[in-house]
Amino acid sequence: MQTLRKVSTMTLSSVTSSSTQTIPEVPSTPAKTADSSATTAKAPEDKVELSAAAQAKSLKHQGQSVAQIASNLALTTKTVDDYLGITDTSSELALATLVQIAKH
Numbered sequence: 001m002q003t004l005r006k007v008s009t010m011t012l013s014s015v016t017s018s019s020t021q022t023i024p025e026v027p028s029t030p031a032k033t034a035d036s037s038a039t040t041a042k043a044p045e046d047k048v049e050l051s052a053a054a055q056a057k058s059l060k061h062q063g064q065s066v067a068q069i070a071s072n073l074a075l076t077t078k079t080v081d082d083y084l085g086i087t088d089t090s091s092e093l094a095l096a097t098l099v100q101i102a103k104h
Contacts (some may be wrong), residue, residue, distance in 0.1 A: 053083040060084055
């Protein structure tokens with residue numbers, strides 16, 4: 001008779017162009033005893049799906065541009081900007097410039 005020992009591992013794969021990340025994990029179980037002819041059953045995988053906002057932040061952290069992130073996630077650049085907290089100041093700057101010109 002042989003004693004089986006539980007070994008737990010966790011891996012994390014980074015997102016490139018897919019819409020989910022998978023983190024397989026072996027569930028915690030007590031040690032079992034079995035004879036030498038027993039085979040080890042494979043545990044089911046747990047999956048974690050990240051929101052589009054979380055994926056956008058992860059891709060930005062990896063160095064991708066807003067345009068690349070938008071393309072990879074099938075989103076508009078405006079949506080990606082919103083997820084990343086980027087505000088469009090170009091129209092505000094143009095308005096401020098026009099006000100300064102009008103004052104002179």
